[in-house]
Amino acid sequence: MSGPCSVESREQIVSIAKDVKAAGARILRGGAFKPRTSPYSFQGLGVEGLKLLAEAREVTGMPVITEIMDTKDIEAVEQYADCLQIGARNMQNFALLKEVGRSKLPVMLKRGLSATIKDLLMSAEYILSEGNFNVLLCERGIRTFETATRNTLDLNAIPVLKAETHLPVVVDPTHGIGLREHVAAMAAAAVAAGADALMVEVHNSPELAKSDGEQALLPDEFALLMNRVRAVAEAVGRGL
Amino acid sequence: MSGPCSVESREQIVSIAKDVKAAGARILRGGAFKPRTSPYSFQGLGVEGLKLLAEAREVTGMPVITEIMDTKDIEAVEQYADCLQIGARNMQNFALLKEVGRSKLPVMLKRGLSATIKDLLMSAEYILSEGNFNVLLCERGIRTFETATRNTLDLNAIPVLKAETHLPVVVDPTHGIGLREHVAAMAAAAVAAGADALMVEVHNSPELAKSDGEQALLPDEFALLMNRVRAVAEAVGRGL
Amino acid sequence: MSGPCSVESREQIVSIAKDVKAAGARILRGGAFKPRTSPYSFQGLGVEGLKLLAEAREVTGMPVITEIMDTKDIEAVEQYADCLQIGARNMQNFALLKEVGRSKLPVMLKRGLSATIKDLLMSAEYILSEGNFNVLLCERGIRTFETATRNTLDLNAIPVLKAETHLPVVVDPTHGIGLREHVAAMAAAAVAAGADALMVEVHNSPELAKSDGEQALLPDEFALLMNRVRAVAEAVGRGL
Amino acid sequence: MSGPCSVESREQIVSIAKDVKAAGARILRGGAFKPRTSPYSFQGLGVEGLKLLAEAREVTGMPVITEIMDTKDIEAVEQYADCLQIGARNMQNFALLKEVGRSKLPVMLKRGLSATIKDLLMSAEYILSEGNFNVLLCERGIRTFETATRNTLDLNAIPVLKAETHLPVVVDPTHGIGLREHVAAMAAAAVAAGADALMVEVHNSPELAKSDGEQALLPDEFALLMNRVRAVAEAVGRGL
Numbered sequence A, B, C, D: 001m002s003g004p005c006s007v008e009s010r011e012q013i014v015s016i017a018k019d020v021k022a023a024g025a026r027i028l029r030g031g032a033f034k035p036r037t038s039p040y041s042f043q044g045l046g047v048e049g050l051k052l053l054a055e056a057r058e059v060t061g062m063p064v065i066t067e068i069m070d071t072k073d074i075e076a077v078e079q080y081a082d083c084l085q086i087g088a089r090n091m092q093n094f095a096l097l098k099e100v101g102r103s104k105l106p107v108m109l110k111r112g113l114s115a116t117i118k119d120l121l122m123s124a125e126y127i128l129s130e131g132n133f134n135v136l137l138c139e140r141g142i143r144t145f146e147t148a149t150r151n152t153l154d155l156n157a158i159p160v161l162k163a164e165t166h167l168p169v170v171v172d173p174t175h176g177i178g179l180r181e182h183v184a185a186m187a188a189a190a191v192a193a194g195a196d197a198l199m200v201e202v203h204n205s206p207e208l209a210k211s212d213g214e215q216a217l218l219p220d221e222f223a224l225l226m227n228r229v230r231a232v233a234e235a236v237g238r239g240l
Helices: A010-023 A047-060 A071-080 A094-101 A117-128 A157-164 A173-177 A180-192 A219-235 B010-023 B047-060 B071-080 B094-101 B117-128 B157-164 B173-177 B180-193 B219-235 C010-023 C047-060 C071-080 C094-101 C117-128 C157-164 C173-177 C180-192 C219-235 D010-023 D047-060 D071-080 D094-101 D117-128 D157-164 D173-177 D180-192 D219-235
Strands: A064-067 A083-086 A107-110 A135-139 A169-171 B064-067 B083-086 B107-110 B135-139 B169-171 C064-067 C083-086 C107-110 C135-139 C169-171 D064-067 D083-086 D107-110 D135-139 D169-171
Touching (some): A010 A047, A083 A094, A094 A107, A094 A117, A117 A135, A135 A157, A157 D180, A169 A180, A180 A219, A180 D180, A219 D219, B117 B135, B157 B180, B180 B219, B180 C180, C010 C047, C010 C219, C117 C157, C169 C180, C180 C219, D064 D071, D094 D107, D094 D117, D117 D135, D173 D180
Parallel strands (some): A107 A135, B064 B083, C064 C083, C107 C135, C135 C169, D083 D107
């Protein structure tokens, strides 16, 4: 899974979609509703962003995943997306978990910044218990005392989760380490540890990105990452 | 502020309300919508619980505070409550923050388990920026490596917050330390450090409580806590 | 207990000793061997610092406490000090713990940055098991994700330690919060929570201090802190 | 690097040494002086353990690495070991760092449980500044809120350290995750992320081990781990 942090314009999302597809990505990510620490930061294009995502899908044929932040938005998001994402800050927004548990779409649930592995599994249970069994778990970094990296990507969670549940495990190295130059190393490590999928942010002009530009890869860098990941996947007996 | 974790029955909430009022509490707390880690735990009585809270208010004259978990519940909660509570797990549920920012009721915002003081202030900003200036900040313990206590009540946050904002600072020692026998010590410490108010859980039969019974005080223990807190408040030049 | 972070000169240590004694301090602290993160920072005056401490004791009559960092220094430190301090970074330097366990002097053991309360008690056990029963435990802040304060002073440890051991509990609010303007609030809170003693850094020219000047109090500020602490101590039924 | 946590007997250490050599290990590890949280746990065989390590070296031709815990032991350890290890609990035992900085032997410095990457580099600087440039840095897990794993092995540290220093980076997945069944996954991930070497605990009878038996691999499991690691190393363009 790959794409920009936020959907910003038709040109931006379609261009990036083509690039990541060419490099081997299967699913297009892009945020329309953005959870930002500050109310004064860019909050996403909303429904307009959803429509642009759907256009990029038409052009490239890639299914799209996008975040839902409020129970009130379920109809709008279901109309345009192929997979729902619950962000780390909403991992214990139980009303929202129940709502997506009643959806027909698959749900990718991101681990909260201070959520234990057990907490993550219990939150998944909220979705499963409403009847939606299509849940993916996503490790995206926990909050520790370390300040050299944005978060501490906890790869230990991969083998532990694989042993405790049959749900697929996705790893997001971009938010996990938060440093563009080290995303590929962590992506390769995640696959070596047993991750089933990766989510990587790519932007064609990171310096102009409206959110998280400093950690997004350029399309060329993403292609190199895919080569490294492909080699490691084969080494541990898996294909892409 | 005092009362049980969850509203469980008319008899329970009215009895506890009378007890805590007699000991000096000013505001009655009680959960109707309960955020629980597991979907299989007691989830609260919902609107029925709100009605019972309102009954306890009629009997005792105490205003009530209760948690809101979903934007969809705003009308129901506003109808019965005097103060809205945003729980720690929803501190970065930005859709909910904006919703309560449009309410006329005061809002108590609890610090998330892994939220920095700056994150807490930015979340408060979501409420303030919608026009609701009646915001109380609540320290209720952060998540650290220490396992001897339920959470690590971070009293350092009190003087830091008092220096950075004019918003009142509430401390919840019950969830913070999570051990009934040590709640009074932390309550006294919070007041000595400059807290403006306390939120303490009290239950008349903690062993039968449907949630968090092991950390709730008995009414008699709460009265002793109030005496200790009153003495410390006077020592630092404040009344109750 | 009070005094400067490092002993720097005869004039400095004697002057501060007189000031803190006048404000009510009972024991003089001062570092001769300094554990610094960087080898290029000031490392303390060594044995020369110990002699200056002893001079300050002669002038004021106050017993002195100072840190020991290496088993090789035990004879030198024992010759001049009245109480040995094990710093947070050496809390699990087991060779050193055994060495001071064979000393006749009391030992103040500081909690490590990431030590659980149980770890702290087990380290104390190393000293006790060698026959030295004069051990004081010191809470001085743990390492968490919070960056607004230097460390997170964990006052929760006070009631927990008081319930689990008969050893006296000292609190060091200076290193705990690391912000001069908030040391007094945390000192008062520590006493309200049940601390038996405080260790507070005072310097007569913090801006010239060779270590940790930004968190040391001026003698006048220390006198105000003592007044606040005295009032809280009386409120909870204790004298100074 | 591989071998048991503690040297326990001649038969044990020689047998394990032969097994790990056969599987591809280059350096034999084994503890003679053991840093244990409790004074009542097995503390290691001391000098006797050093002699047994030297015997295993004679039999197998493998150089040996062992931990030094006290400046007083430097002569004894230098006499028998080929590489000195500073344990996580002594990462900021600055007297010890200076002592090994004056040794002619290489030093492997383990990251402390709550040490930032910057702290680790500053501790290495203590060794380098005394003239010993043969320093290896070892990531072995940090302390976080997560309790499903013993520690949180922080693989993010690998690319960050490789970018900031020329010193080799070793990873210890055994202590890092602390769960035998997941050590191989983390070892493969470490190599994929760029680690230069691994340290893995192996024991021929883990259930009888005097320390940390629950996380040691059997020789057969270690051979499988080596196969997986070898494949990943080749995939990222490195040999073993």
